[in-house]
Amino acid sequence: MPTIAPPERRTKVLPQEKTDSTLSQPWQVVIHDDPVNLMSYVTLVIRKIFGYEEKEAERIMMSVHKTGRGIAWTGAREKAEHYARELQAHQLLATIEKTN
Amino acid sequence: MRLSLHRDLGFWRMSGLLGIHIDVLRQAVLDASMTDCAEGRARVYPKPVSDKDAAREAEFVEDWKEFVSDELENQFAGDVGVFMTDIDAAEDLRDAKGGKSPQHRIDVPLDHSWAWYSTLNQARLMLDQKFRLHTPETAELFANEPRQKVSEAEAAAHMELVMALERYEFFSAIQGWMVAHVL
Numbered sequence: 001m002p003t004i005a006p007p008e009r010r011t012k013v014l015p016q017e018k019t020d021s022t023l024s025q026p027w028q029v030v031i032h033d034d035p036v037n038l039m040s041y042v043t044l045v046i047r048k049i050f051g052y053e054e055k056e057a058e059r060i061m062m063s064v065h066k067t068g069r070g071i072a073w074t075g076a077r078e079k080a081e082h083y084a085r086e087l088q089a090h091q092l093l094a095t096i097e098k099t100n
Numbered sequence: 101m102r103l104s105l106h107r108d109l110g111f112w113r114m115s116g117l118l119g120i121h122i123d124v125l126r127q128a129v130l131d132a133s134m135t136d137c138a139e140g141r142a143r144v145y146p147k148p149v150s151d152k153d154a155a156r157e158a159e160f161v162e163d164w165k166e167f168v169s170d171e172l173e174n175q176f177a178g179d180v181g182v183f184m185t186d187i188d189a190a191e192d193l194r195d196a197k198g199g200k201s202p203q204h205r206i207d208v209p210l211d212h213s214w215a216w217y218s219t220l221n222q223a224r225l226m227l228d229q230k231f232r233l234h235t236p237e238t239a240e241l242f243a244n245e246p247r248q249k250v251s252e253a254e255a256a257a258h259m260e261l262v263m264a265l266e267r268y269e270f271f272s273a274i275q276g277w278m279v280a281h282v283l
Contacts, residue, residue: 034143036224036234037221038276038279040276040279040280041217041283085168088148088168093146094146095149095150095153096148096149097149097150
């Protein structure tokens, strides 16, 4: 029985598309510790702005208090900017940054 | 009668206020002023990104300053205005009670509460910046026995610092109550 050679496989290496992966990278809203704002107030503001339960708001506040910063929210940049503005309107120290 | 705070229907009341309490509350407006205090201004209107990202996000930071910080400045000034209006409306109960020391009462509509908190917070943020209340040097000043011989200027500066700290704590006490009862 004649053998049929299998077709030669050729793979074409396409040039890699240049994409900025950082564009799709989520952003996070960071609250920074400051010695002035009351802990109870920080918890209240987190609840008011993000709608979190008391326990979650307290967890974030304690992270701010103990480590100097707490991540309050992660997602699209535009919304992160909105949340940072709201936090600053309540005189909390808040910034946005790309997630690692 | 001592100073007391209580929540009522649609408002909260500060009663048993002495003239000095009213003066100290008025002082909050001056304390909140950012004139000649760049550090205070930077604290109340912070950048939206950390310092390490600021160069890369220069345009965003500039837009933030122009659109967000300016808007917040108007909002905070409005808060101070609401606060002042309520202080100006303080009732003098001298005649009604006939007591020796004049007593005052302030009724604050519940929907003014955030403006009050904001004003007292602006004052505390600025006091902290102007007098460096949370630095080790200031803590040391209060921890040590006062030196016996100090110049008049040193004594005056120390007294100013003590008064600032007392206002800071007074405003903080009101804010703590507000968080628990009216915000």
